[in-house]
Amino acid sequence: MTLEERLGFIRAAIADAAAEAGRDPAEVTTIVVTKFQPLELIRELAALGVREFGENRHQEAQSKAAELSDLDISWNFIGQLQSKKARQARSYAHAIHSLDRVSVIEALASTDGAIDGYLQLNLTDDPGRGGVAFSQLETMTELVLSTEGIRLRGVMAVAPVGQDARRAFERVRLASNRIQTLAPEATFISTGMSGDFREAILEGATHLRIGSAITGNRPDAG
């Protein structure tokens, strides 16, 4: 399949899942994850109408955003962010999906406009996996709300390998309801990757982060 065919195929599958969920597909934004992929592929996707792109490594994201500044596209940072680099990420990303630690949130504070932020949830029992523990949801929500320069938009999560994705995303939906009692505007749910976007849509995802199913295999293990 060509890139255009894969994109069309995934768009159709997203529309099917939305229909199955009784949702309007227009409520679901697809972010195409282009980590490890060349600039040419991003240009091709932009020509096919893709507007939202996702990257998970700061240096790569920064240089791609600079090289492609002529395109009318937006960058989402979806990887783990070092607090040292957080401030720089503000300059090219319109959204950070990986707010997971106090230090990163504090480093993103700014009086110079607001960036969209998502609290990344840890769906495992392993605190080493990164992401906010469910017991810390309210505390971290309050912290983001009190940080000038971040507009809290919602939650983000990756379904743990080997777990039922639907059930994992149900927990994300419930966490989203919890944070909305403190932050009524934080209605976005960033879940769903190549292998589990159907389950994500059924559990209310508003933003999908899809890489390989659209781009094909990544040049490097990523």
Ligand SMILES: *Cc1c(COP(=O)(O)O)cnc(C)c1O
């Ligand atoms: C790589 C990545 C994706 C996309 O993964 P695919 O399986 O290629 O769709 C989504 N979210 C995050 C955080 C990623 O690092």
